[in-house]
Amino acid sequence: MTPDSRTRRFPVLGLLLGAGLLQACSGGGDDTIRIGAALPLSGKHANVGGFFRDGYQLAVEEVNAVGGVAINGVRRPIELRVYDDKSDASISPSLLERLIAVDGAVALLSGYSTPLVQAQVIVPMRRGVPFMNAGGASKSIFREGNQWVFGALSPVESLASTTLEWLMWEQDQERLPRPLRVAMVWQNTDHGREYRTGVHDVIRGREDRFELVLDESFEHLSSDHTSLIVKVRSVEADLFLSDAHEPDFLLQHRAYVEQGLGHIAVSYGARGPERSVREGLGEAVSHLVSAQWWTRALPYERSRHFVERYEAQFGGPVTEYYPAVAYEAARALITAIGNAGSTAPEAIRDALKDLELDDSLLPGGRLYFPEESRLQIENRCVIVQNQPEGGVRIVFPPDAAEGPAYLGS
Amino acid sequence: MVDLLSVLASGILVGTVYAYMAYGLGLIYGVLRVVNLAHGAFLTLGVYVTWWLNATFGMDPLVSILITVPLGFALGATVERTLVFRLRDSPPVTTLLLLFGVWLIVRNALYLIFGGADRSLLTSYSLESLALGPLTLSIPRLIVSAFSLLGFVALALMLKRTWSGLALRAVAQDREAAALSGVPVNRVWAVAFGIGSALAMSAGSLMSLFYSVTPEFGARFLLKSFCVVVLGGLTNIGGILVAGIGLGIAEDLTAFYIHTGYRDVVSFLVLTAALVMRRADAD
Numbered sequence: 001m002t003p004d005s006r007t008r009r010f011p012v013l014g015l016l017l018g019a020g021l022l023q024a025c026s027g028g029g030d031d032t033i034r035i036g037a038a039l040p041l042s043g044k045h046a047n048v049g050g051f052f053r054d055g056y057q058l059a060v061e062e063v064n065a066v067g068g069v070a071i072n073g074v075r076r077p078i079e080l081r082v083y084d085d086k087s088d089a090s091i092s093p094s095l096l097e098r099l100i101a102v103d104g105a106v107a108l109l110s111g112y113s114t115p116l117v118q119a120q121v122i123v124p125m126r127r128g129v130p131f132m133n134a135g136g137a138s139k140s141i142f143r144e145g146n147q148w149v150f151g152a153l154s155p156v157e158s159l160a161s162t163t164l165e166w167l168m169w170e171q172d173q174e175r176l177p178r179p180l181r182v183a184m185v186w187q188n189t190d191h192g193r194e195y196r197t198g199v200h201d202v203i204r205g206r207e208d209r210f211e212l213v214l215d216e217s218f219e220h221l222s223s224d225h226t227s228l229i230v231k232v233r234s235v236e237a238d239l240f241l242s243d244a245h246e247p248d249f250l251l252q253h254r255a256y257v258e259q260g261l262g263h264i265a266v267s268y269g270a271r272g273p274e275r276s277v278r279e280g281l282g283e284a285v286s287h288l289v290s291a292q293w294w295t296r297a298l299p300y301e302r303s304r305h306f307v308e309r310y311e312a313q314f315g316g317p318v319t320e321y322y323p324a325v326a327y328e329a330a331r332a333l334i335t336a337i338g339n340a341g342s343t344a345p346e347a348i349r350d351a352l353k354d355l356e357l358d359d360s361l362l363p364g365g366r367l368y369f370p371e372e373s374r375l376q377i378e379n380r381c382v383i384v385q386n387q388p389e390g391g392v393r394i395v396f397p398p399d400a401a402e403g404p405a406y407l408g409s
Numbered sequence: 410m411v412d413l414l415s416v417l418a419s420g421i422l423v424g425t426v427y428a429y430m431a432y433g434l435g436l437i438y439g440v441l442r443v444v445n446l447a448h449g450a451f452l453t454l455g456v457y458v459t460w461w462l463n464a465t466f467g468m469d470p471l472v473s474i475l476i477t478v479p480l481g482f483a484l485g486a487t488v489e490r491t492l493v494f495r496l497r498d499s500p501p502v503t504t505l506l507l508l509f510g511v512w513l514i515v516r517n518a519l520y521l522i523f524g525g526a527d528r529s530l531l532t533s534y535s536l537e538s539l540a541l542g543p544l545t546l547s548i549p550r551l552i553v554s555a556f557s558l559l560g561f562v563a564l565a566l567m568l569k570r571t572w573s574g575l576a577l578r579a580v581a582q583d584r585e586a587a588a589l590s591g592v593p594v595n596r597v598w599a600v601a602f603g604i605g606s607a608l609a610m611s612a613g614s615l616m617s618l619f620y621s622v623t624p625e626f627g628a629r630f631l632l633k634s635f636c637v638v639v640l641g642g643l644t645n646i647g648g649i650l651v652a653g654i655g656l657g658i659a660e661d662l663t664a665f666y667i668h669t670g671y672r673d674v675v676s677f678l679v680l681t682a683a684l685v686m687r688r689a690d691a692d
Contacts, residue, residue, distance in 0.1 A: 044525035044625065087525060188670055218669040221629055224657075226419035226547075227664040227672075234412050246527045247621045254619055258538040258547040259415075280529030280621065284536050 033069065033343055035060075035333065036081040036099035037109040040116060043087025048112045048322055052135060053082055054314055055326025056109055059334060062309070069338040078334060085111060089119035096123040106343040107132065107333055112322070114138040114190055124148045130336075130348045133376075134329035135322075137293075138190045142374035150352050150369045151376030152329035152362075156191050156243075159269050159291040160198025162381040163241065166289075166396035166405075167265070168209060175407060176238075176264065179207065183214035183237035183263075185228060185252075187244050192217060195243035195269055213237050220245065225252040229259050243269040250280050257284045264408050265289050273384060273392045275319055286388040287406050289395070291381040294321040294328075294362060297394050297402060298382060303361040328361055363400070411543040416665045417658060422550040424657025428650045429557035430612040430630055431637040432564060433605035439581045439644030440601035443493060444501070447508040448634060449627025450515035451481055451606045455613020457519060460622045463530045470532065470617055471552070477610040485606025486599040493602065494595065512627065519624040527621040535618060549618035556615055560608065561650050568646070577601055581644060636680040639687075 037056060040049035060080045067075035081103050085092040092111055099105040100123070108124055110117050110133040117136030124131035125148050133141060137153045170176040184199055186192035196215070203210040213235040218228055229252065232240060240263045244252055249271040256266070271277065272290035296307050296318055306327055310318050318324070332355060337343065340351035352369060360367035363382040369375040383396035385405050395405040430452060437445045455477050462468040462476065488511060496504050537548040568574035579587035580597045588594045613626070620626065633656075641652030656676060664672040 040525075042525075043520055044623065046520070046524040047526040185669070216669050219673050222669075222672060223630070223633065224419065224423045224661070224672075226423070227416050227661040228669045230412050230415045230419070231665055231669070247623070250527070250529055250621050251619065254536065255547075257536045259545050260538065276527060276529070280531060281536070282531050 031068075031074075031076045032079045033071075033076050033337060034079045034081055034103055034105045035107050035109060035330075035337075036083070036096070036103055036105035037111065038083045038085040038092045038095035038099070038120065039111050040087035040113070041082070041084035045087040045112050045116070048135075048320075049084075049087070051320055051322035052109075052112050052326040054310070055134075055323035055328075056080055056082070056330045058306075058309060058313065058323070059327045059330035062331075063334050069334055071338060071343070072341050078337075080109075080330075081105065085116065087113075087116070089116050092116055092120050093123045096120055097127075100127055100129055105129070106345065107337065107348055109326075109330055109333065110135045112136075114141065117141055121149050129345050130333070130352055132329045132333045132352075134325045138194060139374075139376065140190050142376045144374070146374045148349060149375060150332075152332060152367065153293055153325055154362075154377055154379045154381060155198075155373075156194035156269075157198030157201065158378065158381050159243070160195045160241075161202050162291050162383060162396070163267055163289070164199065164202040164210070165380070166383045167239070168206075169396060169398070170405065170407070171209060175404075179209055179211045180239050180264070181211050181213045181235070181237040182239045182241060183232045183235050184212060184241040185214070185216050185218055185232070185244075186242065187220045187248055188217040189220055189245075191245070192243045199241065218244075218248070221247055222251070225255045226259065228252070229255040229261065232256075233259060233261055238264045240266045241269075242267070244271060246271060246274070246276065250277070253281060253284065253288075257281075262408055265405070266408075267291070270321075272386050273319060278390060283388060285386050287408070288386045289405065290384055290386075292321055292363075292384055293381060294324040295382055295384050295392060295394060296324075297384075297392070297400075298361065298363065299400055300359075300361055300365050302359045302365075306361050324361055328357075328367065332357060332367055363397070412665070414544055416661045418544055418546055420658030420661035421654055422547065422554050422657070423661065424654035425554040425557035425650070426550070426612075426616065426653075427633055427637045427656055428641075428653025429553065429560055429615070430609065431634040431641070431649050431653060432560060432646060433608035433612070434634050435638045435641065435644060435646060435649045436564070436577075436608070437602055437605035438638065440577055441489075441493070441598055442501070443504050443508070445508055445602075445605065446505060446631070447488065447511040447515075448605075448609050449631035450512040451485065451609035451627075452613040452616070452630055452634075453519065453624060453627040454484070454515060455481065455610035456617040456620070456622045456626050457523065457613075458610070459614040459617045460528055460530050463532075463617075464528075470530065470614055474556075474611050474614050477614045478607045481607035481610030482603040484610075486603035488606070489599045489602035494598065497598075516624045516627070523624070525624065527623050529621045530617055532618070547619070553615045553618065556611075557650070557653075560611075561646060564604075564608075564646050573597075573600060633676055636676045636683075639680055640683045 039052050060078050063069055064077050068077035083095040085095055107130040112135035114136040131149045134152045137156045139155050171178055186196045249268045267289040272288040336351040336355050340347035357367040362379050364379040384392040385395050393402045394400050434448045458477050459470045459473045462473045534548050539546045576592045576597045579592050637653045641648035660672050660675045663675050
């Protein structure tokens with residue numbers, strides 16, 4: 001060994017020793033099982049990051065209230081350690097490294113938004129640590145041969161496919177004509193492209209039911225949507241489908257209303273029930289139909305339990321799906337740790353692969369991670385419709401529907 | 410034909426918004442020869458002050474201009490006096506970086522105070538439109554267009570008919586000659602920066618009528634403002650108005666007749682072409 005290489009190695013050894021000491025000091029030797037997450041608690045996704053933290057925390061508190069997770073007959077408390085990645089994809093992976101190397105986290109929970117989660121998944125895949133994703137729906141997160149990343153959020157395509165399933169169901173009830181002329185616009189991002197794929201997968205071979213008369217992308221954060229809406233008007237469709245993030249949705253629907261358009265049904269993917277949307281567009285969002293990964297009115301015992309607990313602890317009606325999916329993802333991970341009978345990463349991973357929650361709060365009531373979809377759940381979404389004066393109503397699937405949908409003319 | 414008229418009308422309305430948000434940038438460049446990267450910060454402050462006044466006191470965005478204009482002037486003049494003035498003989502890149510820093514500070518302060526959520530405000534006329542034969546025109550956009558034209562007229566009159574305007578033009582043409590003629594150059598710089606910032610903040614106020622409010626608001630529109638200013642002739646307020654309208658129409662026609670996805674490409678193609686042509690003229 002040359003003196004140069006020796007001096008280069010000393011800092012590395014020092015860092016490793018330091019990390020070991022820190023881990024020992026932070027309680028790595030006790031019975032506590034540590035899990036962690038890097039969440040956007042500040043920056044542009046700060047509001048959603050807070051929902052995720054609350055959902056994760058609630059699941060951890062529930063299990064700790066009974067003494068912790070049972071491993072081989074011994075209850076061990078769970079500690080959730082959360083860092084703020086400031087909504088910055090360049091910071092997020094290093095925080096996950098820290099959670100694993102310094103804090104001794106045995107498994108990780110995801111942050112929020114597809115770009116941030118895409119940046120995060122590199123760490124658990126390289127380190128071989130189970131990672132439960134509740135914040136990114138894009139299929140691009142789940143790569144070929146994936147063994148470590150589990151998805152509790154159905155793919156974006158299911159937003160589109162469930163919406164079209166609902167329309168076919170309405171056609172079967174003879175409440176909608178055949179074929180339906182569909183105008184579809186989508187933002188030119190992974191999210192928008194996957195929404196489009198979902199629509200195409202359903203309408204392919206169903207020309208008797210759907211006729212796609214407009215299929216066009218738009219840029220994210222466009223400065224105006226009027227010309228696009230004029231184009232939608234010109235094709236004289238029965239149905240208007242759009243996949244847009246909130247700023248584009250607000251501007252697009254504003255143009256839609258200003259231009260005086262009307263369709264049998266209008267849907268902006270998952271947009272519609274959010275409080276911020278009502279604040280920006282008021283009654284103009286009444287009767288919008290949206291596909292949701294969860295909604296508070298789902299008639300499942302677990303869902304009611306979550307709503308009660310969440311609202312008792314954090315106050316106010318829970319109108320967003322984020323904390324519910326986060327809670328369910330954390331609950332699935334904790335259950336798998338108990339089933340694994342060990343905190344070894346491989347054991348937790350294998351337990352997650354075998355996991356089946358039959359009392360899930362997600363649409364369909366069941367949570368598991370199929371190998372054929374690269375460990376991402378493929379549950380159907382739930383279709384809701386905004387009601388005048390606020391509130392939403394489930395209109396599909398039929399076993400959860402609270403009443404028929406209002407359909408325009 | 411109705412579709413074409415609708416698209417043209419939309420292009421004109423959008424274009425006047427582009428012009429309004431670019432006036433201040435052009436004025437500051439014309440007088441100080443400074444590329445004001447803090448312009449995005451003033452646009453963002455304008456939307457936030459307006460949104461906050463509306464959310465807290467129910468103040469109409471049109472009324473809030475009475476607050477954002479003087480506030481923008483005071484903030485702009487302060488930034489010029491305390492920061493830009495100190496670097497006036499430094500290389501242009503120094504001022505550029507300084508103002509970029511100002512923008513980052515404002516953006517991050519807004520994240521800290523208000524978080525990153527998209528916010529929007531709703532007034533009684535937010536979703537109203539005016540039917541003109543087969544055309545449907547958005548009332549909020551018509552209001553902003555009217556303010557844009559009013560701003561252009563007021564700025565043109567001020568520059569041509571007042572002593573301050575004369576001083577601004579004199580400093581823009583030749584700073585040293587103006588100083589020798591007794592024009593208080595330092596004060597003129599502060600006034601120019603103040604007016605430019607006031608215009609940016611008032612543009613932000615009005616744009617809150619239809620755009621959502623986030624700390625990234627300025628980033629969304631700063632590049633578009635640069636396109637309009639470069640296309641319009643950097644220091645020519647009339648040129649900026651024409652360039653804004655031209656860009657709005659070009660974008661909407663492209664979106665309607667070619668593809669919506671190419672809408673924003675138009676701005677940058679135009680910017681590149683304008684820069685290349687100016688370079689060729691200079692050679």
